[in-house]
Amino acid sequence: MNRQQLIHRIFEKRSYLCVGLDSDIEKLPAGISRDAAGVLAFNKAIIDATHPFCVAYKINTAFYECMGAAGWSVLEQTADYIGQEHFLIADAKRGDIGNTADQYATAFFKTLSFDAITVAPYMGADSVVPFLQHPGKWAIVLGLTSNAGAADFELLPCGDQLLYEKVMQRVSSWGNPENLMFVVGATQASVMASIRKDYPDHFFLVPGVGAQGGSLEEVSRNALTPEAGLLVNVSRGIIFASSGADFAEKAAAESLRYQQQMALLLG
Amino acid sequence: MNRQQLIHRIFEKRSYLCVGLDSDIEKLPAGISRDAAGVLAFNKAIIDATHPFCVAYKINTAFYECMGAAGWSVLEQTADYIGQEHFLIADAKRGDIGNTADQYATAFFKTLSFDAITVAPYMGADSVVPFLQHPGKWAIVLGLTSNAGAADFELLPCGDQLLYEKVMQRVSSWGNPENLMFVVGATQASVMASIRKDYPDHFFLVPGVGAQGGSLEEVSRNALTPEAGLLVNVSRGIIFASSGADFAEKAAAESLRYQQQMALLLG
Numbered sequence: 431m432n433r434q435q436l437i438h439r440i441f442e443k444r445s446y447l448c449v450g451l452d453s454d455i456e457k458l459p460a461g462i463s464r465d466a467a468g469v470l471a472f473n474k475a476i477i478d479a480t481h482p483f484c485v486a487y488k489i490n491t492a493f494y495e496c497m498g499a500a501g502w503s504v505l506e507q508t509a510d511y512i513g514q515e516h517f518l519i520a521d522a523k524r525g526d527i528g529n530t531a532d533q534y535a536t537a538f539f540k541t542l543s544f545d546a547i548t549v550a551p552y553m554g555a556d557s558v559v560p561f562l563q564h565p566g567k568w569a570i571v572l573g574l575t576s577n578a579g580a581a582d583f584e585l586l587p588c589g590d591q592l593l594y595e596k597v598m599q600r601v602s603s604w605g606n607p608e609n610l611m612f613v614v615g616a617t618q619a620s621v622m623a624s625i626r627k628d629y630p631d632h633f634f635l636v637p638g639v640g641a642q643g644g645s646l647e648e649v650s651r652n653a654l655t656p657e658a659g660l661l662v663n664v665s666r667g668i669i670f671a672s673s674g675a676d677f678a679e680k681a682a683a684e685s686l687r688y689q690q691q692m693a694l695l696l697g
Numbered sequence: 698m699n700r701q702q703l704i705h706r707i708f709e710k711r712s713y714l715c716v717g718l719d720s721d722i723e724k725l726p727a728g729i730s731r732d733a734a735g736v737l738a739f740n741k742a743i744i745d746a747t748h749p750f751c752v753a754y755k756i757n758t759a760f761y762e763c764m765g766a767a768g769w770s771v772l773e774q775t776a777d778y779i780g781q782e783h784f785l786i787a788d789a790k791r792g793d794i795g796n797t798a799d800q801y802a803t804a805f806f807k808t809l810s811f812d813a814i815t816v817a818p819y820m821g822a823d824s825v826v827p828f829l830q831h832p833g834k835w836a837i838v839l840g841l842t843s844n845a846g847a848a849d850f851e852l853l854p855c856g857d858q859l860l861y862e863k864v865m866q867r868v869s870s871w872g873n874p875e876n877l878m879f880v881v882g883a884t885q886a887s888v889m890a891s892i893r894k895d896y897p898d899h900f901f902l903v904p905g906v907g908a909q910g911g912s913l914e915e916v917s918r919n920a921l922t923p924e925a926g927l928l929v930n931v932s933r934g935i936i937f938a939s940s941g942a943d944f945a946e947k948a949a950a951e952s953l954r955y956q957q958q959m960a961l962l963l964g
Binding site: 452454490492493495496497498499500501502503505506521523524525526527528529530531533534536537538540541542550551552553554555556557558572575576577578579580581582583584586587588589593596597600 | 719721757759760762763764765766767768769770772773788790791792793794795796797798800801803804805807808809817818819820821822823824825839842843844845846847848849850851853854855856860863864867
């Protein structure tokens with residue numbers, strides 16, 4: 431899905447919600463078997479319940495790899511079930527030397543039909559650029575993340591900038607707003623406005639709303655643009671909104687609630 | 698496999714060679730089918746040919762994920778085939794927030810029986826620490842890597858240190874030489890001696906010998922310790938030593954050659 435299509439979808443649905451399928455097998459609700467088949471059934475029910483209200487899904491590979499090959503198969507079947515109408519993100523945070531990065535691009539863009547993959551920048555250009563060479567596909571590079579550990583390195587002073595600023599500046603020179611997004615955590619609201627000022631055209635994938643404590647309103651006030659420029663992800667706050675048999679209804683209600691807020695914020 | 702067992706294995710076999718199973722389906726030799734079954738057959742032949750001469754195998758997840766669920770199954774079967782006699786590394790370079798890192802630890806340490814996983818440090822403590830809490834298991838955190846892109850961020854001046862120095866210093870405070878190794882690329886020979894001086898007891902996983910141009914002798918001169926302290930990885934230089942039907946004999950010959958050099962270097 432290219433940039434224009436994504437923006438069209440956002441304004442059509444009046445939503446920039448991404449639903450994160452961090453489908454932890456240990457947290458599956460009552461009535462769902464705690465195995466690979468259960469995860470797939472759960473994902474399908476969540477997708478059925480939420481798809482009118484979101485424009486993107488994010489599949490966190492860790493929650494599938496922990497089930498081995500059966501989990502990888504669930505990941506594939508989940509991606510297939512979502513189809514082409516939603517922007518599909520592999521939250522994989524891959525990052526390796528060039529020939530290996532090429533293989534990861536193949537894995538997520540060709541073998542599977544993801545639109546985007548999250549990428550870790552530590553190893554530099556040859557670990558990022560291979561993801562920028564596929565038309566209509568995206569690298570979403572870690573900028574400033576939502577977790578406590580972001581303070582350990584991302585916020586280190588490096589000369590006249592912080593590390594994440596250096597990273598975003600250099601990475602942005604390798605791509606453009608048509609093939610590159612950044613992860614900017616919702617818990618970093620105090621600096622989000624200044625990041626937006628530096629990158630007015632790039633989409634930001636924003637995790638951290640909901641379970642991690644970030645605020646949709648604050649994020650949107652600081653970083654929403656005339657072309658939206660945001661995909662705000664909510665994982666646990668939607669998919670585990672209820673641990674009972676009503677989990678799908680509760681997920682629908684929560685995602686509708688976010689969509690309605692977003693419609694207002696889009697103006 | 699714990700530290701004492703690994704050291705014992707190294708001196709018993711007089712080898713600190715790690716064979717990297719970057720089994721690129723496009724490069725499989727003559728006579729091997731270019732599909733998942735072919736990759737597994739290739740891996741088994743390489744393992745049969747090289748196991749007397751190495752102490753470790755490193756499986757690069759990218760080359761398996763690119764085949765989808767079938768590839769993940771080959772990864773599992775390859776790990777099973779290697780068994781418990783060799784130190785088994787998942788070269789996965791994972792790194793994510795705490796609850797996700799826990800799932801990756803489950804994937805590689807419990808669902809699969811890897812001894813170690815490579816970890817990317819960008820997101821800080823909560824992305825690394827979950828891998829340090831499994832007795833006999835290891836996190837191998839990226840320090841200074843072997844690729845050209847290492848210059849982009851790892852070598853950035855951050856105050857009075859370079860970024861990789863900050864990273865290694867801080868990460869080393871989260872673990873110890875019993876559960877933490879560092880990736881230090883062979884192509885970084887000029888600084889390897891000083892890194893070893895700062896970390897006399899940690900094992901280094903050293904990629905970059907062979908196809909990437911690093912020298913075993915130089916690495917060993919700068920970083921070999923009385924307890925070895927090194928796992929030197931060779932991937933393409935061994936597994937693709939020949940593209941013909943004699944690929945297994947050539948892989949055996951190459952790994953024997955490395956083992957013989959290592960025996961001399963171990964003194």
